[in-house]
Amino acid sequence: MTPLDQVILFVVDLLALLAVYLIINIGLNMQQGIAGIPNFGIVFAVAGGAYITGGLSTRLAVSLLGVRTNLDPIFNNVAVLASVNPILRSQPLTAIVLLILFLMIGGMAGALMGLISSAPAIRLREDYLAITLLAFGEVLNVIGIGYKPLIGGPIGVNVPDIFGWAGEYRFYLGTLVLLLVAIAIFAFAGYIIKTPFGRTLKAIRDNEIVARSLGKNITQYRTSAILFGSLLCGIAGSLWVLYSGAVTPTYARFDWTFLPWLMILLGGMGNNRGVFVGSLIFVTLNKLIIYYKFEFVGILPFDIVWLNYLLLGIITILILIYRPEGIVQEKWTAPKQNLSAADKST
């Protein structure tokens, strides 16, 4: 492989990861940044989208494509996919329809997880809420490992190769699709924030009592924010599974809750530009660390992955202490002095 190929491969992989994290971070920003709901358990929605896609995609592909087989789509996953994938490879249009279907299912699964999270979220104070959501975050892994028909237990399953028709350009196509979805969601979320709905969410975040006195239904607005954010997380989980081609019940708090929080902190909460900047800087940094970690193998007496934990942790602490508002600050829609007066009263 020439150096140029390596660079292209690196960039393609980086863009795919960036797209997935961008979608998740927009979803998290909708909840924490815009609506002020500290969701420490977004891995719940991401894993929901991912596992449903893993569990249903092969089954749906078999029934929708009319593949005749007596094998179980989960337990004989590889054999079933061997007859599904060639059909998808020869029919790009079918593959695209299936992709859209899977994303809708993933999004709905994410929204369902959001609906479950919103039950405590609308009645608990922020500290209790954070504990509850953090505790529930990884519960789907227990189910994913224990209930084998979902995604085949600890070993996981492969999913139909939706991008297979691009042949050797499969990953290029996958990245392109991921980016397009991310851009569309980015634009849509930016629009939502500017609508009366988005402004009401911000008003509730800044002063709940004032918002309530103006007749806003707090519960309904907060539930909608969680549902929308979780829907995006579910879509992201689904996309990531379809891109990487497989799913295992290992969606951890570190990757899918801590890192997104770190990214929106770094970029700046409450505005989508900040979320984009944070995601870009962070994903690039993380990818470079992983890329160069092999240079250190054998030099240090421990796995270099853990240095990554230390480094990211220390960066976060420094941001929290010295620049808690992030790189890009949220633009206030109201004059500054009025707002600080409102802050004092809370």
Add this chain to the structure above:
Amino acid sequence: MELVTLSTIVGWLTYSALLSLMALGVTLLYRTTKVANFAHASFVTVGAYVAYTLTITLSPNPYVGVPVAFVLVGVVALLLFYTVLEPMRRRNSSTVMLMIATLTFDIIMLGVMNIHADFLTNVYVVPSRNVLLSGSDFKFMGQPGILFVALGTLALCSAALYLLLNFTTLGIALRASMENPSLSEAIGINVSMMLAVSWFIAGGLAGIAGALIPLWTEINPNIGTLLLASMFCASIVGGLEQIYGAVLGGLLLGLVDIVGTSVLASLVGPWVAFYEPVIPLLVLSATLIIAPRGLAGVRVRRGR
């Protein structure tokens, strides 16, 4: 077929005692700093590895590590307080930001503990993951010593905490700074120092609990993370507003978790045991729905 065996009860009491020790710290920190300390997970892990490392290197008695873990983890807690939380507190950071900070500290310590475990394996060539110390535990009346030590330590620590908080000047100053920080500051109590004291005590308790874990179950660098949901659950079930509620919460959660799972497994089928990690979450949800302020808060109603 017996539904509840003696070994189940032994498991329940041991687990509950350790859980209560951890939950005591969580509640204490919530009362003083108003922060849900997610770094409690790594405090426990550090305690466990302090005990394990000491036992395999210096002394064959697994209990030697307990006082060392108390001091060392207390120091780790002070480190978190002075380097991260105190600067943030001075800058008026919000509760959510403080919670992210403790979560981040937990991630850092997770990295440190994994490096420590790798180091033990690669440099000293000793196993460092899925390890257990119960082989070197003593037996008393046919039961493992950890049962008595864990219950005894819990009794001792809660009694010491009670005496400290109620009968010493330091304890009264501590409670005063919990109840009303600005008023305490006005009458000359060093609130920042009081917070530091509570962090040391909470960290120390987590360290003791952690040091006893390898005598009860296998340890890994993520043992604390696995127990995090349970300790918070015990703390909330007991009531975050009441320090001794943590002991009650620990006993109750242990009962439901260990005895409940064992009874269900023998009634329904062994597959139930697989979903054991879900139990603390179910208890947590039930508590938050029925008594949002925990069991200790059921009678005493305070306006917020």
